[in-house]
Amino acid sequence: MSLVEFQNVSFVDEDKTILKNISVSIGQGDFISIVGPSGSGKSTFLKLCSHLISPTDGNIVFKGKNFTEYNPAELRKSIAYCFQTPYLFGDTVLENINFPFSIRYIKLDQKRVNDLFSMFHMSTDYLGKDTKNLSGGEKQRIALIRSLLFMPKILLLDEITSALDVENASIVENVITSLNNEGITVLWITHNLEQSRKYANKLMTIEDGEIKSLEVLK
Numbered sequence: 001m002s003l004v005e006f007q008n009v010s011f012v013d014e015d016k017t018i019l020k021n022i023s024v025s026i027g028q029g030d031f032i033s034i035v036g037p038s039g040s041g042k043s044t045f046l047k048l049c050s051h052l053i054s055p056t057d058g059n060i061v062f063k064g065k066n067f068t069e070y071n072p073a074e075l076r077k078s079i080a081y082c083f084q085t086p087y088l089f090g091d092t093v094l095e096n097i098n099f100p101f102s103i104r105y106i107k108l109d110q111k112r113v114n115d116l117f118s119m120f121h122m123s124t125d126y127l128g129k130d131t132k133n134l135s136g137g138e139k140q141r142i143a144l145i146r147s148l149l150f151m152p153k154i155l156l157l158d159e160i161t162s163a164l165d166v167e168n169a170s171i172v173e174n175v176i177t178s179l180n181n182e183g184i185t186v187l188w189i190t191h192n193l194e195q196s197r198k199y200a201n202k203l204m205t206i207e208d209g210e211i212k213s214l215e216v217l218k
Contacts, residue, residue, distance in 0.1 A: 002025045002026065002027055002028075002061075003026055003027060003028045003030075003062070003063065003153065003154065003185055004025075004026040004049060004060065004061065004062050004154065004185075005024070005025045005026070005060070005061040006022045006023055006024045006025075006048075006058065006059075006060055007023055007058050007059040007060070007061065008021050008022070008023055008057065008058040008059075009021070009022040009023070009048065009055045009057065009058035009059070009060060010022070010055060010056050010057040010058055011041075011044055011048060011053065011055055011056050012056040017209055018041050018044045018209055019041045019044055019045060019048070019209045019210075020209045020210055021058075021210070022045070022058070022210070022211060023058075023211075024204070024211060024214065026049075026154075026185060026187070027185070028183070028185060029180070029183055029184075029185055030185050030186070030187075030201060030202060031177075031180045031185075031186045031188070031199055031200045031201050031202070032186070032187050032188070032200055032201075032202045032203070032204050033188050033189075033190055033195070033196035033197070033199075033200035033202070033203050033204070034046075034187060034188065034189045034190070034204045034205075034206060035189075035190065035191070035193070035196050035203065035204070035205050035206075036205050036206040036207050036212070037207060040206045040207050040208060040209065041206050041208075041209040041210075042158075042189045042206050043158055043189065045206060046081060046156045046158055046187060046189065047081075048060060049079065049081075049154065049156055049187060050076060050079045050080075050081040050156055051067050051070075051072050051075050051076065051079070052081065054067070054068075062075065062078075062079075063153075077104075077150065077152075078152055078153040078154065079152055079153065079154045079156065080147040080148070080152035080154070080155050080156065081147075081156040081158070082140075082143055082144055082147055082155070082156065082157050082158065082160050083143075083158050083160075084158045084159040084160065084162060084163075086136075086139040086140045086142070086143035087143065088131040088134070088139055088142060088143065089131075090131065091130060091131065091132075092127070092128060092129065092130060092131065093126050093127050093128070093129050093131060093134075093142055094127040094128065095131075096131070096142060096143075096146050097113055097127060097142075097145065097146060097149070099146065100146060100149045100150055101149070104150070109149070112149055113127075113145075113149070116145045116148055116149065117145065119175050119178075120141045120144065120145060120171060120172070120175060121171050122138075122141060122142075122145075126138070126142065136163045137163060137164045137165065137168050140160055140161075140163065140164060140172075141168070141171075141172065144160065144172065144175070148179070151179075151182075151184065152184065153184070153185060154184070154185045154186075154187065155176070155179065155184050155185070155186050155187070156187050157176070157186065157187065157188040157189065158189045159189050159190060159191065160172065160188075161173065161190075161192070161195070162191070173195070173198075173199065176188070176199070177199050180199070186200075188200070197217060200217055201216070201217055201218050202214060202215065202216055202217060203215040203217055
């Protein structure tokens with residue numbers, strides 16, 4: 001079943017064509033690794049998937065409806081985007097963890113918070129820490145936890161393990177794989193060729209703004 005479909009999508013920025021005539025169907029439960037040279041349009045593809053930007057031409061369909069038919073804020077509750085450089089706001093980790101609950105006018109679910117911190121091998125003592133005192137790897141895991149407090153339909157990952165050591169990268173990979181096994185659709189940009197084939201069921205290669213290939217791995 002198609003969850004997201006790109007229909008002849010192009011994106012032009014200041015007269016520069018970043019993506020051109022992209023047509024692809026992303027199925028429910030897919031785990032798609034996205035590879036390709038730097039500057040080929042991979043991150044732009046994810047931004048289009050999350051409705052952070054809109055296509056210059058073509059249509060993007062989510063669950064049978066055009067993106068334009070959705071309220072962007074509501075759509076982004078179903079589609080989570082984790083950037084290569086994590087962004088934490090405010091002064092404390094708790095502010096970041098409480099944010100997804102506050103925008104839904106829901107009381108913080110401490111059990112859900114505890115479970116996610118445990119999955120990422122982190123103590124809930126981090127909740128009281130100052131975000132400025134965290135390492136890059138800690139920030140990345142906190143950003144992931146924040147995105148997963150409410151289970152998205154689609155999880156978009158942009159080189160999220162590039163700044164992590166081997167141990168923490170393995171922790172993150174195991175969490176993402178388990179989430180995909182639960183039915184979350186994953187699109188993961190990576191430059192790690194081993195990682196790109198280890199977990200995904202499809203491998204998409206983007207070059208010069210076009211899908212060069214979409215290989216079925218399993």
